Amino acid sequence: MNKTDGEKSGVSRRTFLSSTAVAGTAAIGAGLLVADAVSSTAEAAPMSEEQIAALPRVTQEMVAPPFLPKHDQIAKGGPKVVEVRFVIEEKIMVLDDDGAEIWALTFNGSVPGPMIVVHQDDYVELTLVNPDTNVMEHNIDFHASTGALGGGGLTHVSPGEECVLRFKATKAGIFIYHCAPGGVMIPYHVTHGMNGAIMVLPRDGLKGKEGEPLKYDKAFFIGEQDYYLAKDEDDEYLTYETAGEDYADSLAVMSTLTPSHIVFNGAVGALTGDNSLKASVGDAVLMIHAQANRDTRPHLIGGHGEYVWSTGSFTDAPQTGLETWFIAGGAAGAALYTFKQPGVYAYVNHNLIEAVVKGATAIFEVDGEWNDDLMKQVKKPTAIG
Numbered sequence: 001m002n003k004t005d006g007e008k009s010g011v012s013r014r015t016f017l018s019s020t021a022v023a024g025t026a027a028i029g030a031g032l033l034v035a036d037a038v039s040s041t042a043e044a045a046p047m048s049e050e051q052i053a054a055l056p057r058v059t060q061e062m063v064a065p066p067f068l069p070k071h072d073q074i075a076k077g078g079p080k081v082v083e084v085r086f087v088i089e090e091k092i093m094v095l096d097d098d099g100a101e102i103w104a105l106t107f108n109g110s111v112p113g114p115m116i117v118v119h120q121d122d123y124v125e126l127t128l129v130n131p132d133t134n135v136m137e138h139n140i141d142f143h144a145s146t147g148a149l150g151g152g153g154l155t156h157v158s159p160g161e162e163c164v165l166r167f168k169a170t171k172a173g174i175f176i177y178h179c180a181p182g183g184v185m186i187p188y189h190v191t192h193g194m195n196g197a198i199m200v201l202p203r204d205g206l207k208g209k210e211g212e213p214l215k216y217d218k219a220f221f222i223g224e225q226d227y228y229l230a231k232d233e234d235d236e237y238l239t240y241e242t243a244g245e246d247y248a249d250s251l252a253v254m255s256t257l258t259p260s261h262i263v264f265n266g267a268v269g270a271l272t273g274d275n276s277l278k279a280s281v282g283d284a285v286l287m288i289h290a291q292a293n294r295d296t297r298p299h300l301i302g303g304h305g306e307y308v309w310s311t312g313s314f315t316d317a318p319q320t321g322l323e324t325w326f327i328a329g330g331a332a333g334a335a336l337y338t339f340k341q342p343g344v345y346a347y348v349n350h351n352l353i354e355a356v357v358k359g360a361t362a363i364f365e366v367d368g369e370w371n372d373d374l375m376k377q378v379k380k381p382t383a384i385g
């Protein structure tokens with residue numbers, strides 16, 4: 001793959017930063033790095049347990065996607081310990097208008113799980129709860145973290161157990177998290193909904209190619225999910241009494257690599273109709289897209305990716321002016337677009353079969369004033385004559 005401009009400029013930037021890395025957060029605080037292009041690759045100096053204990057602690061209230069928890073785009077003050085709580089819920093979810101259902105495996109009851117938002121060098125302290133009403137063992141692997149299989153090795157919880165994991169968010173970007181209990185259970189849990197994302201913002205916020213500050217008025221978290229439901233001899237989707245009972249049937253369908261459903265936010269129609277995403281002309285909207293298992297290619301029909309972090313890394317400069325962008329399976333990325341016309345926009349996986357037949361479509365409803373300069377219907381469809 002060819003290097004993007006952002007990657008190229010990132011190299012010289014890393015070289016520059018390597019000599020200043022020891023200064024860590026002090027340098028960032030002093031503004032030495034702020035003027036220089038994108039965001040910091042410098043890592044803050046390690047803290048002792050006593051220093052971490054002395055940091056301010058905040059509790060982040062989780063909200064269900066597509067919404068994000070309350071957060072500042074530019075960090076106020078120094079690093080914090082951000083406490084979050086995930087309760088694992090095994091539950092039946094209906095996936096489409098025909099009533100296809102799955103025993104979904106979820107963090108906090110939603111597919112995808114809730115988005116966490118912190119700043120680079122904050123500490124995330126997750127309490128992971130597996131109530132005794134569940135039947136399966138679970139854990140969590142944070143792609144944003146360093147060590148122990150992304151935390152997966154330290155967070156195995158059986159029904160009736162809970163654990164606490166703390167990790168330092170050293171990399172700025174958007175990263176997925178997912179359950180990864182081991183072996184075939186890893187794709188089984190991920191394709192039953194057990195994934196989500198964390199956004200680690202640069203402490204001084206998002207930036208464009210020249211280091212100019214970028215802000216969003218609204219942000220939405222779109223989690224794309226592939227499901228692999230099995231059917232009976234009559235071509236009807238099978239149903240089950242308990243979570244995990246579909247294991248063998250599901251594995252057979254998973255092995256075909258052909259999903260029965262590809263949807264946004266858990267089910268067909270989760271982000272359309274009454275659930276459409278709302279914005280106004282002039283709103284800069286950050287569209288965050290995660291896919292824990294399978295490649296995808298978001299496209300906003302009628303708009304553009306004005307700034308796109310396709311890989312999710314905020315260390316690299318965003319690409320600009322894209323029609324369609326790529327999100328690799330196992331990653332999350334984002335596109336920033338300021339709406340210029342009112343109306344209905346479909347935000348799709350631009351494999352249009354996956355968008356329309358399988359379900360990977362969201363709708364933006366945008367209000368505001370029409371701009372004839374950008375588009376005008378010069379002649380309505382009429383008989384040729």
Ligand SMILES: [Cu+2]
Nearest residue numbers: 138179189194
């Ligand atoms: Cu799990």
